[in-house]
Amino acid sequence: MILESIKNPRDLKALSSAELCTLADEMRATLLKKISAHGGHLGSNLGIVEATIALHYAFESPRDKIVFDVSHQSYSHKMLTGRADAFLCADKYDDISGYSAPDESEHDFFTMGHTSTSVSLCLGLAKARELTGEGGHVIAVIGDGSLSGGEALEALNYAGEFEGRLIIVVNDNDMSIAENHGGMYRNLKLLRDSKGEAQNNIFKNFGLEYMYVDEGNCIDALIEAFESAKAYTRPVVVHIRTQKGKGYSFAESERESWHATPPFDIATGERLFDKNSDTSYANLTAIALLDKMKTDPAVVSLTAATPTVAGFTEDRRKIAGAQFIDVGIAEENALAMASGIARAGGKPVWAVNSTFLQRTYDQMSHDVCLNSTPVTTVVFASSIFCGSDVTHIGLYDIPMLSSIPRLKYLAPTCKEEYLAMLDWSIEQNECPVAIKIPGKDYVESGRVARRDYSKCEYDITIKGDTVAILALGSFYHIGQELRKELASKGINATLINPLFISELDEDTLEALKREHRLVITLEDGILEGGFGQRVAGFYGNSDIRVLCYGLKKEFPIHYTIDNILKENRITPPQIIEDVLEILR
């Protein structure tokens, strides 16, 4: 196996053209074998095998710096840069992350998992090279889907006036996670159809030099193109046409569902388990929204290129029709557009993962909240229970959203509360609302949830004394357990489901002073700037003691739920230790 002999990208240079093709076949088979057993990003990695070989053949990494945008297509790059074992040996599959990681290799320059950043980052690398006088090429590799993000478009525009060498490889497989959205994709199609010859060329209009490679899965053609690109003294786009999912028939024909996949049977394409269970909040959301859409044409659901986050599979998108909007990778436009919809009487619901919501802090503040437009934002994957790569962790939205004036941030603990909050939010006209989706599948509490969330009033589930537990959102069950275990120690604690993240129910907090000595807060997110510290601030001027439980402010890497909860003392036995210490 040639692949096993590649310890460093330098080793490629000794191979013949035929050997490079054999290597590509080996790599593709290796990708299929690992991903079918392990899960991961499939389509984009299958498509970029040849381009990765050609890049490492033509350039000299790490002196030449290759940056893969979003980096979920960097598996081949990892194989060629000393990490092939993590693909070849099943017991080493988890030795590497699914994204670019500088701590793994000198050939990776950034930890990254959000799209549309590579051109800016490479402009920086290239600028530093100009300032320090060091040599080397800088190469951004960006997929067509990522081009629509504001950060990428800003960077393409600035690159058009950048004075220095920069190579931007546009890996065009005519697909984002789902289909692409936006007028520029018609221009990309025109460029593909004309083999790069069309007069109208969006890259040239941004001031960039331009080359086209029609055979983006042909190593020789790619090497030739990359060698030519080296001659440009200013930024040049090398537009290569590749095939998403190449070499695996199922992934070639159903490109959306094979973008990323759980383990599957290679022969039949059958998934070994399903990502969205029937009891997921994603399914619940899509069903609830489709139901509302039926009777109310003003209801509209928005996504920025991740429709299934809220359960909008292809068939459901068809049912929703014009009441479902996918703006492509363009979070800023999604949220600002939602504000416009709400201002003119529509009822927009934007579903987004916490980590990508970060792209819209200013849109949430300036475009939505300053205008008090009744936009509903449903925040998914905002929980320590949604284990994910460090680039996608959603532990920061409580401080982020809670410090934006006028935004009401709600935390349901069960299906009933979520559906009631969603419905209330859609129908009200007073304020922007965000809803923090718990990190596991939904539970049915059987409780009748209140219908109106305009006034901040905590839900006192069990009235006790001495100790009050404020257990927010998906940490509510920890509060329930804690209460039980405290009871077994003879402490009859009060249990509260706060429901409201971004406001304090000062009446309830005030009333707690009478029969309680200690207030405990539990929140699924970092402590700093969060819910508990607000409560601590409220009680600063009183005898009440406050213990806040949540996560440390950090980017947690490779954690297990049990361990990270223990490290942060968020388990009932540890909390009880702390409580007894105070009460004794």
Added chain:
Amino acid sequence: MILESIKNPRDLKALSSAELCTLADEMRATLLKKISAHGGHLGSNLGIVEATIALHYAFESPRDKIVFDVSHQSYSHKMLTGRADAFLCADKYDDISGYSAPDESEHDFFTMGHTSTSVSLCLGLAKARELTGEGGHVIAVIGDGSLSGGEALEALNYAGEFEGRLIIVVNDNDMSIAENHGGMYRNLKLLRDSKGEAQNNIFKNFGLEYMYVDEGNCIDALIEAFESAKAYTRPVVVHIRTQKGKGYSFAESERESWHATPPFDIATGERLFDKNSDTSYANLTAIALLDKMKTDPAVVSLTAATPTVAGFTEDRRKIAGAQFIDVGIAEENALAMASGIARAGGKPVWAVNSTFLQRTYDQMSHDVCLNSTPVTTVVFASSIFCGSDVTHIGLYDIPMLSSIPRLKYLAPTCKEEYLAMLDWSIEQNECPVAIKIPGKDYVESGRVARRDYSKCEYDITIKGDTVAILALGSFYHIGQELRKELASKGINATLINPLFISELDEDTLEALKREHRLVITLEDGILEGGFGQRVAGFYGNSDIRVLCYGLKKEFPIHYTIDNILKENRITPPQIIEDVLEILR
């Protein structure tokens, strides 16, 4: 005067072409008279007089919805929509804001002051119209400078596939606040030079219909174009060429310095006072950076279209040469690029107003902090003392930045500390650093500031007992006053200059427990999620009382410093009342 007779844009329709031209002259004279006495945005408003008249002549506001991007060019619009008195009568100058304001008029649809939002917002208005079946045109008016912002580019791209009517007026005066930056501006020039006929057309590349009006200061030509634009059933760009500063010779020739201006003498163009005093932190920053650049080619200063925020006037930009980067209105690209520069050994310093920093939450988190790149961000206008329009308030950066892992956010209180922090930050390689610039001109404390800020250690300025005052950044002087007044009541308080916003000096906080009963925190920003609540969280499990002083979480409108400090009880006499209440 015709202007006085215009109470509603409908009134325009009765005027002849000649009368409309007379009206434009009156409006221009009125603008000059008010702005020369009052200050405000001049260049953009002088340039768009005719286009505003033509828009209100051709369309029927408010049924047709006109949204002015960033809206600092909406003075003419205000004059024509019932608010002429606020321009004609000196005693009414302050009756209106300098930006679009729905609470002033049904003709304003959004409160806005950040750029690049109008196309997204209008896509939303148009989408709601399609959903609800209501009629009317939707018109975004966006300047060429604002086109480079990611939010605008995302929206232009999505507009290219939007199914419905939308008119995007590109008001091209070939200028941002300073000169434009980015390759697309070469395409705009090509379009102007070819009178819109050039084959290469960035708007068409985005999938948009396109019209060009060369005489963008000719009312008749504009009316004709807007009437034609109505016929398009899908989004169309009406690209109009206007002259920034038109009709005032100084503003026509020096377009950057007349973008916005303090009061001035109309005849001579002389400013009646200068914006950047010699003792501004802006000047201090530019001088310090230029000095470092001289001996270190790796130092580079970045801005997103607001170079003078950090004192980089045109002459200083020339001196800095390649060590100064203006990326245009493109904050995301600026910060991500800074991360790339830092990764490759450069020493980037990004200066930005707090309100625009909001555009880069995700870049700060994902592109910078996750990568621990040693980028220095200098945060200006992040203070209640920097009175500004509600759209530009900088009171939210403490919670925003303090909840991002790995970022060190520092608060100098004087010139000496700031320069030491800036120098330390530029030279270290450990972490990203942000520095919160105090809201007034600098003070020289005469103290020797420490050189190293790697370890979080508060500065105990005066050691006392019973009460400890943690007075952060530009509220340090309030702490000083408070300490004095407490002393006069017989309380010998400890005064602490925390210096560090985003970390707690737990050793010092722990030590305070011994001889203090009460800790007071003072911070120049909203309380929620801020510094004080972190301190309160730390002391939650102790006898120490904590009183936190800062601003309410809101968007404050038309405040005076004295009033807003009083309303939030941030004055020494009020704080002393609270202290005595606790200590008695």
